[in-house]
Amino acid sequence: MAELWTQMGSLMATIMFLYAMLERFFPAALRDTLQIHTQKLVNLLYPYVQITFPEFSGERLKRSEAYTAIQTYLSENSSQLAKRLKAEVVKDSQNPLVLSMDDDEEVTDEFQGVKLWWAASKTASNPHAYSFSYYSPLDGKRYFKLTFHKKHRDLITVAYIKHVLEEGKEIALRNRQRKLYTNNPSSGWYGYKQSKWSHIVFEHPATFETLAMERTKKEEIINDLVKFRNGKDYYAKIGKAWKRGYLLYGPPGTGKSTMIAAMANFMNYDVYDLELTAVKDNTELRKLLIETSSKAIIVVEDIDCSLDLTGQRNMRKERSEEEEAKDPNKKEEEESNRSSKVTLSGLLNFIDGIWSACGGERIIIFTTNFVDKLDPALIRTGRMDKHIELSYCSFEAFKVLAKNYLDVDSHHLFSRIGNLLEVTTVTPADVAENLMPKCVNEDVETCLLSLIQALEKKLAEEEEEEESDDGGLNEEKDKEEATEQEIKNNGHCVEDVKGNGFIL
Numbered sequence: 001m002a003e004l005w006t007q008m009g010s011l012m013a014t015i016m017f018l019y020a021m022l023e024r025f026f027p028a029a030l031r032d033t034l035q036i037h038t039q040k041l042v043n044l045l046y047p048y049v050q051i052t053f054p055e056f057s058g059e060r061l062k063r064s065e066a067y068t069a070i071q072t073y074l075s076e077n078s079s080q081l082a083k084r085l086k087a088e089v090v091k092d093s094q095n096p097l098v099l100s101m102d103d104d105e106e107v108t109d110e111f112q113g114v115k116l117w118w119a120a121s122k123t124a125s126n127p128h129a130y131s132f133s134y135y136s137p138l139d140g141k142r143y144f145k146l147t148f149h150k151k152h153r154d155l156i157t158v159a160y161i162k163h164v165l166e167e168g169k170e171i172a173l174r175n176r177q178r179k180l181y182t183n184n185p186s187s188g189w190y191g192y193k194q195s196k197w198s199h200i201v202f203e204h205p206a207t208f209e210t211l212a213m214e215r216t217k218k219e220e221i222i223n224d225l226v227k228f229r230n231g232k233d234y235y236a237k238i239g240k241a242w243k244r245g246y247l248l249y250g251p252p253g254t255g256k257s258t259m260i261a262a263m264a265n266f267m268n269y270d271v272y273d274l275e276l277t278a279v280k281d282n283t284e285l286r287k288l289l290i291e292t293s294s295k296a297i298i299v300v301e302d303i304d305c306s307l308d309l310t311g312q313r314n315m316r317k318e319r320s321e322e323e324e325a326k327d328p329n330k331k332e333e334e335e336s337n338r339s340s341k342v343t344l345s346g347l348l349n350f351i352d353g354i355w356s357a358c359g360g361e362r363i364i365i366f367t368t369n370f371v372d373k374l375d376p377a378l379i380r381t382g383r384m385d386k387h388i389e390l391s392y393c394s395f396e397a398f399k400v401l402a403k404n405y406l407d408v409d410s411h412h413l414f415s416r417i418g419n420l421l422e423v424t425t426v427t428p429a430d431v432a433e434n435l436m437p438k439c440v441n442e443d444v445e446t447c448l449l450s451l452i453q454a455l456e457k458k459l460a461e462e463e464e465e466e467e468s469d470d471g472g473l474n475e476e477k478d479k480e481e482a483t484e485q486e487i488k489n490n491g492h493c494v495e496d497v498k499g500n501g502f503i504l
């Protein structure tokens with residue numbers, strides 16, 4: 001291919017030279033005719049179209065998104081074909097060292113049976129140019145050049161370039177280092193380089209495989225997520241924003257937070273852990289939403305506690321004057337807290353208002369220990385599309401934990417554990433804690449026996465509790481019977497303020 005270009009190049013140069021000569025020595029009328037014929041000759045001899053994609057574009061010399069996407073696409077798809085590669089350290093990537101083709105290198109690609117050529121090039125640098133900018137427009141600029149036969153013009157300019165840009169962005173997203181974000185208090189939003197969200201690298205190891213849960217339930221959730229991920233066109237067709245809400249509910253330690261991590265890992269999404277109590281008002285909530293990216297899970301943990309802000313504020317009002325005199329700054333701070341209010345309607349707007357559609361491909365998850373406490377408006381279908389209950393440890397869930405912690409699929413103690421799990425209410429967190437070897441040499445049997453011991457203890461406690469509850473009931477019953485008897489014997493009975501019956 002390179003040789004072909006060289007030959008073509010010299011031929012073109014010759015034609016151009018002849019054309020310049022003719023232009024100089026021939027009259028205008030003849031020149032026009034010659035120009036038309038020269039162009040025809042050029043088209044005949046050079047049937048290729050070239051498109052260049054410069055690295056920097058626009059007045060502010062912003063790095064072109066198209067260039068970055070093409071570079072990523074070519075690194076993944078064609079870099080193994082290139083003979084000369086360059087290695088670059090890329091920030092925020094899972095694989096920090098990325099290989100791409102070097103300057104003046106060339107690779108081929110194929111699209112729907114059509115062959116195309118990509119070349120990485122750089123314009124000659126101007127030694128006399130002087131600019132304050134590191135990427136001077138006058139200096140050597142990098143660009144990609146795409147060459148293809150003119151008969152495929154429509155296919156390439158529309159479908160192929162779209163495919164390359166989309167694929168490039170998709171690869172970059174796949175290879176990126178995922179982040180766990182948390183919202184900053186708004187007092188810090190306006191400082192130098194301060195943003196609304198702070199982040200760290202998201203590295204939670206939970207997966208659906210390690211999640212202790214019934215297999216059918218797990219599969220149902222996975223299928224739901226897959227359907228959502230592939231549903232871009234479907235959501236567009238039905239005119240619905242591309243987002244989905246999950247409500248995870250259940251007692252503490254049943255795996256709600258673990259499931260969120262497993263979902264994020266499965267979907268390859270970032271996680272935005274929204275601390276509602278740090279959000280001043282509905283406007284701030286909206287601003288936070290706008291600054292989330294797509295392919296993200298927005299989480300509000302313990303939604304029942306987060307929304308109960310008014311109660312907390314009323315309590316603050318009751319600070320004594322003495323305390324305020326001691327610390328006037330604190331008073332100011334509390335005043336500002338008092339003025340902060342995220343309302344239920346603000347939260348509902350956050351979930352499915354008009355702004356919530358920006359960005360797309362987002363999952364919103366609420367967690368709670370007390371599903372009955374939530375306002376029905378918050379969790380109605382359409383808002384929280386799927387309600388998932390995480391409950392006490394079943395035998396099936398135990399088997400997943402045994403595999404995770406002890407690497408065993410079966411054991412003669414399993415049936416005893418199964419029987420105990422049927423009659424006790426113990427969380428996967430408790431089971432996991434007991435399965436964890438306490439010392440280096442602890443074997444499987446010892447760990448399982450320690451779990452059995454813990455389960456038996458829990459069962460005994462529950463039985464004792466039940467008995468004492470029954471005892472209480474019986475006591476009450478006896479009291480009632482005695483009162484009735486007294487009435488029969490002596491006359492009327494009224495209750496005092498403490499509820500103790502006494503006889504008139």
Ligand SMILES: Nc1ncnc2c1ncn2[C@@H]1O[C@H](COP(=O)(O)OP(=O)(O)OP(=O)(O)O)[C@@H](O)[C@H]1O
Binds near residue numbers: 429
């Ligand atoms: N279903 C589960 N599968 C695997 N591990 C679990 C599961 N449930 C709990 N665990 C273990 O217990 C620990 C606590 O679980 P997790 O934080 O997910 O519970 P939670 O339901 O979010 O509790 P809370 O309501 O208190 O926030 C986890 O670190 C994990 O090791």
Ligand SMILES: [Mg+2]
Binds near residue numbers: 258
């Ligand atoms: Mg949790």
